[in-house]
Amino acid sequence: MFSYLKRLISNSELNLISYAEYIEAVLYHPELGYYMKHKQKIGSQGDFITTSNISDIYGKIIAKWFANVCKENDLEPIFCEIGAGNGRFSHAFLQEWEDSIKTPLKYIIVESSPYHLSLQNELLKPAYTVTQVTRLDELEAFEGMVFSNELFDAMPVHVIEKVNGQLYEVMVGMKNETLYEENVPLTNSSIYTFLEESGLVLKDKQRIEVPLLMEGMVQDISLVLKRGLVVTADYGYTKEDWKQPSRIKGSLRGYYQHQMIHDVLEHPGEMDITTHIHFDWLIQKGKQAELLFHSKLRQDEFLLKAGILKELENHYDPNPFSEVSKRNRAIRSLIMPSGMSSFFHIVIQQKGIKGNLFIE
Incomplete structure (x- = not known):
């Protein structure tokens, strides 16, 4: 990876590349990128944990909720998951659908990582029928639901900084085999447009990170969804959140063997890199692409509205290692105010849907 970055930087105009180019290289290079390599990334042996890898209950709840949404809105049961990782969520969803819902379902996975595609095949096939594609534009337009869990937070971003009243883009260079940052006056017109349209004013x-690729992804999702819902599970900030003094350094960070790394130039190609997403920008760009905002809920609030408490089994089981006890603990961990779900939000956007999404 260092040799590739060295070539990339030396071939650039200023011997500097943007953070977006750096993140694209270290995460998504076809052979050397973190997400593309045959290496475990999720779970106790990886670098980070996702909600669907804590418990299968997450996928099961989404399956039941989606079935109700389809029934209430006369919606075709086509479920499209973007970035399915190791397939744990897909497996839980499909298992629940087969066990309790039992109506026809089309399940689509959009996945660019060959390694994750192979993991999904191992876990899901031949028990379940799944359509796998590597890009959204390979799909014919459909109605149903487009779901993603921690998709936008892993997309390459530009980084800008305000110093003595002037805006700079933070670039990445290399000297003596060491990566470093260098500020250059901001000239990218797309970043200026983002600042103007988002209303963000830097102190x-x-x-702050600038998610220029988000708009294109939102447009691609809208193009493929004729009617239905877009459900985005991710962590992020609103415009008001970004104003807080604690956000002064932005949110770009890495995760390496479950340790948060503040300097994302460390461990290139061996570390997950992530940011908090701009919720207001996601909602704004969605509206422009005919994806109308329905709601933004903390993940624990969403799970409660989706009926997770119905999954708690009331009878006492003295064995803490029984399946019932483990399931109940998993449910409580997902809805505790101090738990993992309190850091995540669910953004729901709709196209051509007017019926109930939640049955109280």
């Missing part, structure tokens, strides 16, 4: 010495 002096404030740094």
